[in-house]
Every structure is written in C-alpha cells, then in structure tokens.
Amino acid sequence: MQAEVITVGSELMLGVTLNTHSQFISRACVPIGVEVAYHTSVGDHADRLAEVIKVAHSRSQLVFLCGGLGPTLDDLTKETLADMLGETLVEDLQWRQRLERHFSKRNTPIPTNNYKQALVFSSGIVFPNEKGTAPGLSITKDGVIYILLPGPPGELKPMFEQQVLPFLHRILPSKEVIYSHPMSFLGIGESALEEELKDLIITSDNPILATYAMDIGVTLRITSHAESEDLAKQLIEPIRNEILSRVGKHCYSESEESLEELVIHHLRNNKQSVATAESCTGGLVVHLLTTVPGASEEVKGGFVSYSNKAKTDIVGVSTQVLKEFGAVSMKAAEQLAEQTRQRFQTDFAISVTGVAGPASSESKPVGLVYIGLAQIGMPTAVLELSLTGDRERIQKSAAKHALFFLLERLKKGETTI
Missing domain, CATH: 3.30.70.2860 (Alpha-Beta Plaits)
Incomplete structure (x- = not known):
C-alpha cells in the first residue's frame, strides 16, 4: 500500500514550525508494511489544500492529513476534504458534550467556534483525542483511505500510536512486515x-x-x-x-541511541565517572552528556577553560607547555585531561582544545582540534583531528568526536577513530 503525508499549516510554510510529523508517521508505517512515497506541506488555504488532496487522491491509497482541525477560521482540513469528496459533516453529539465538559472543568464558557470541532464525517470513523479538543477522523472514498490527525505533536503522536495503528492493522490487506x-x-x-x-x-x-x-x-x-x-x-x-x-x-x-546516551549508559553500567575540560567547544561536551536523564551520577563536572589564564589558573596546565607548544597542541590536550581527572577524582576525563574559526590561532589552521582522554591507571591518549565547516559545525563535530573517543575506550579499551 502506498501512502503519503500532507502537513497543513501556514506556520510550516513560514518556517516558524518544524515539520516532524512526516518523519514520525513514515517511521511508524515501516513496520506495518506501508510505504510512504510522498511528503507534502501546504498552508492554511482552502484552494491550495484541495489541489494537494486531489493529487494525493490520484496516486496513493492511504493519505494522512496532519493539522487544520482546530477551532479557528483558518483550520480548514476536514471542511476542504468534505467538499472535495462530496461528503457531509454532521455533529457528533458525544464529542459536543465532551467539549462542553472540557471547558466546564476550566470554568470557562465554550467559545462558539469550538463547536466546529464536533463536526465529523457522516460515513467516517472518529478517533477520540485524549490530549486535546480536536478528534481524529478517517473516511474512505474511491478506495483511498484518509486519516486526519490534530496538529500538536502531543496530541498527534499518542492518537497515532494508540488508535490509528490498531485501525491500520485491522484494515491493511497485506500482512508482510517491513523491518x-x-x-x-x-x-x-x-x-x-x-x-x-x-x-x-x-x-x-x-x-x-x-x-x-x-x-x-x-x-x-x-x-x-x-x-x-x-x-x-x-x-x-x-x-x-x-x-x-x-x-x-x-x-x-545500532539502536538509534545518541553518543551521549551510550557514553552515560556504559559509565553507569561500570559505575564509572567522567569530567571535562573544554576550550574551543565552550562546554558543549558536558552539555550533551547532561542532557541524558540521571547523568549527575556519572558526570562530576567540567571546566570551560577558554582562555590560557583559565587553563593555567583553574585547570592546572603548566605555563611552560602553553609557551612551548601552544594552547592548541597535543601536550595542552594531554595536560588538560590529566589535571581535570585528578581535580575531579574521576575515572575518566575528556579535554578538547582547537581552532573553531573563523580565523586561525597560534598560526594553526581552522579545524585543527586535539582531544585528550585521561583514565585512571592508563596512559593519556590524544586524538588529532582536521575538521571542516563553519565555526558551529566544527564545535559540534569536535564535541561528538570527543564522545566517540571516550565511547571506544568504554566499549573495548581502544581509542582509534
């Protein structure tokens, strides 16, 4: 069965809102044997939406319409689809009563325009919305199945997982699995x-x-x-x-876990800890690690030693190393890692020093980065990288490589990249 996803909303076309629905639905369709062949986004404009729906009707057997089910005048998805298919919208008394209870609990009179959310296809299916006021809908016409879903991700995702997927399992003609x-x-x-x-x-x-x-x-x-x-x-x-x-x-x-998640999981399983010392990445490594819930047990802290003074006064890098080799050097990365591990008394320490750009530093090229890895009872390892891209990309890449460097050691005791 060929499917397509149509996301509706002028905010998408203006670049204000990121379209994550197409990705979510496409991924969810793979295991049930549904091939999503097209993604289309369209603004809150009835004629343009009707044109997009007509094209989808001509080439797909399953069409997901995301958004445009709200109470405002520019929420036009089900009205436009009904006109195009020649279908009638009727009031669902149960949903009307649910809307009234919803606003009553908030001690707020229900706005008149919210009643339009109780309108459903006379020959269709209603998917209750446990998180919001717009129900999901489905209608089949000329062999094409339409599924209408609310726009907010917090409403769309649970509705899709809890109601739409079981519905699709019941109606799909093929039982072939895509993995x-x-x-x-x-x-x-x-x-x-x-x-x-x-x-x-x-x-x-x-x-x-x-x-x-x-x-x-x-x-x-x-x-x-x-x-x-x-x-x-x-x-x-x-x-x-x-x-x-x-x-x-x-x-x-091989599980879609991020580098930071994998590092924390390995540290946690081994009851080990890490600290960081960062120059060109400005704290990005420790930021990534602390996005993982519960990371405070494994991440003991970090230094943002951006200036040479911070490297010497706070971390403990020798002035002689900086004078002889420079802040962007293998020796500086080595001492940054070793001093950080000692000061935080951790099992590991990661250091990053380099030139993120846009200009060179210490007569060293943009993209030159050194990553130090200190481990208790082991010689300190230093990785040299030549990264490309703008300043932000070099910083992100350096931080990810630092995590990869540590992950290799955690997984197999090796540090080759």
Whole structure:
C-alpha cells in the first residue's frame, strides 16, 4: 500500500514550525508494511489544500492529513476534504458534550467556534483525542483511505500510536512486515561510506541499503521485507555483518541511541565517572552528556577553560607547555585531561582544545582540534583531528568526536577513530 503525508499549516510554510510529523508517521508505517512515497506541506488555504488532496487522491491509497482541525477560521482540513469528496459533516453529539465538559472543568464558557470541532464525517470513523479538543477522523472514498490527525505533536503522536495503528492493522490487506535496522557512523562522510558499500547498495534489493547524512555523522538503514519480523531480521544479518567488517570502526550505534546516551549508559553500567575540560567547544561536551536523564551520577563536572589564564589558573596546565607548544597542541590536550581527572577524582576525563574559526590561532589552521582522554591507571591518549565547516559545525563535530573517543575506550579499551 502506498501512502503519503500532507502537513497543513501556514506556520510550516513560514518556517516558524518544524515539520516532524512526516518523519514520525513514515517511521511508524515501516513496520506495518506501508510505504510512504510522498511528503507534502501546504498552508492554511482552502484552494491550495484541495489541489494537494486531489493529487494525493490520484496516486496513493492511504493519505494522512496532519493539522487544520482546530477551532479557528483558518483550520480548514476536514471542511476542504468534505467538499472535495462530496461528503457531509454532521455533529457528533458525544464529542459536543465532551467539549462542553472540557471547558466546564476550566470554568470557562465554550467559545462558539469550538463547536466546529464536533463536526465529523457522516460515513467516517472518529478517533477520540485524549490530549486535546480536536478528534481524529478517517473516511474512505474511491478506495483511498484518509486519516486526519490534530496538529500538536502531543496530541498527534499518542492518537497515532494508540488508535490509528490498531485501525491500520485491522484494515491493511497485506500482512508482510517491513523491518528497518539503523546503523550510526562517525568519522566517515556519507559519500565515503557509500563508496565503501557501493557494491552492496547496488546489488541488494531485499534488503535495501540507504545512507542519510545527519547534522554530524551518517545513518545507514538496512530495510527488508518478509512474512514475519524474524524472517526480515534474518535477511538483514549477513549484510549487517559485511558492513561491520568493512566500516565497523566508525559504527557507534545500532539502536538509534545518541553518543551521549551510550557514553552515560556504559559509565553507569561500570559505575564509572567522567569530567571535562573544554576550550574551543565552550562546554558543549558536558552539555550533551547532561542532557541524558540521571547523568549527575556519572558526570562530576567540567571546566570551560577558554582562555590560557583559565587553563593555567583553574585547570592546572603548566605555563611552560602553553609557551612551548601552544594552547592548541597535543601536550595542552594531554595536560588538560590529566589535571581535570585528578581535580575531579574521576575515572575518566575528556579535554578538547582547537581552532573553531573563523580565523586561525597560534598560526594553526581552522579545524585543527586535539582531544585528550585521561583514565585512571592508563596512559593519556590524544586524538588529532582536521575538521571542516563553519565555526558551529566544527564545535559540534569536535564535541561528538570527543564522545566517540571516550565511547571506544568504554566499549573495548581502544581509542582509534
């Protein structure tokens, strides 16, 4: 079954709101054997929306419409669809009463325009909204199934998972399962990864391989289809093993967990701790780590030693090292990591020092970064990187590489990237 997702809202077209619904629905459709072939966004304009719906009606068997179910004049999705399909909207008494109870609990009179949210298709299906005032709807016309969902993510996602997915399971003609296995990579670009796996990408049709460039790093998805999930996984396994044999040193996750999540999980499982000393990344490494819930047990603190004075006075780097080698040097990264680990009394310490740009520093090029890794009872390791991009990208990339550097040590005691 071919599907498409239409997201509705002028805020999307103005760039005010990020469209995450298309990604969410597409991912949710993969395991149930539904191929999402098109994503379309359109503003709150009846004629343009009708035009988009007509195109979808001509090419897809399942159409998701997200947004435009609110109470205001520019919420036009179900009205536009009803006009286009020649369907009648009728008031759902139960939903009207629910709306009245909702506003009564808030001690607020119900605005007249909210009653339009009780209008549903006379021959359709209603999906109750446990989080808001707009119900979800479904109607089938000329063999095309339309599913209308509220715009707010906090309403759309639970409705989709709890009501729409069971509905789709009941009506889908095919029971074939599509299974997708993600692999996350760092330290290799999308084109380089594709080149390493080019023969597999070209010759394999089940499973299929596709690479996706992320903000920092690359994701590879191996997708197979079979009569059951177990059989689909079996088809993937030989390809997965071949990929790991070629580029496994760059793969840090096969579960879509972020680098910071994986680092914290490994530290937690081993009852170990870490501290940081950062120059060019300005605290980004410790920020990423502390986005993981409960990270205070593993992350003991960090220094943002941006200036040379901070490196010497706060962290304890020797002035001689800075004078002889400079702040952007292997020796500086080494001392930053070692002094930080000692001061925080942690199992590990990560340091980052480099030139993020836009101008060079100490006669050293933009993108030159050193990452130090100190571990109790082990020699300190230093990684040298030559990163590309603007200042923000270099900072993000340096922080991610620092986490990858630590993760390698945590997983297998190695630090090669």
